[in-house]
Amino acid sequence: MFEIMYHCGVRVQEATTPQLWDDLDGTHLVLKPQKYNDIRIFKNEDIPDSFRNFLKYSKNWLIKPNYDRINYIYSLLTMYPSVYVGRKKCTNHLFRHNYVKKLIAKGMTDEQIRIHMGERQMKSALAYINSIFTTVPQLN
Incomplete structure (x- = not known):
């Protein structure tokens, strides 16, 4: 799970x-649209590979999201509740910010990043692009 979150910036x-x-x-794999997001390809x-195998073998028996499992995994990711960067608490959402950082390093434009991340509004994409977690301070 961490691998797919890290490599693809999914939640x-x-x-x-x-x-x-x-x-x-x-x-290609398609991620269906969520609340405020568009389709992602x-x-x-x-x-x-581990995630593709997970999808291949789990679709038949996993009928609905297992929120207990999601909450358990989330609790594992937040074992260190006092870790902050600036005023922002470090959570599993850092995988998405880290992924945007990789897209910026590849030279993608803000609009390309918005589409790639499945964000419907540029405001949401800019929150990632300009995030304290995404931007790297310049050293003088």
Whole structure:
């Protein structure tokens, strides 16, 4: 789960709910839209093998999101509740911020990042792009 969150910038619920994912054409996976997000498409090679296997073998028996499992995983990710960067608490959402940092390093524009992250509004994408977790201070 951490692997898919790290490599693709997905949220905990997206990483633990196989029903949100579909095979598009054998070479791409589709993440169905969530509340405020648009559809996201990933190349198969960008998805870790362990996660593709999870999707392949779990869709048949996992009918709905297991929120107890999600909450348990979330509690593991927040074992250090007093860890802060500036005034922001460190949580599992850092995977999404870290992913945006990688997209910026690849030279993507703000609009490309917005689309890639599935954000409907530029304001939401800019929150990641300009985040204290995403921006790297310049050393003089």
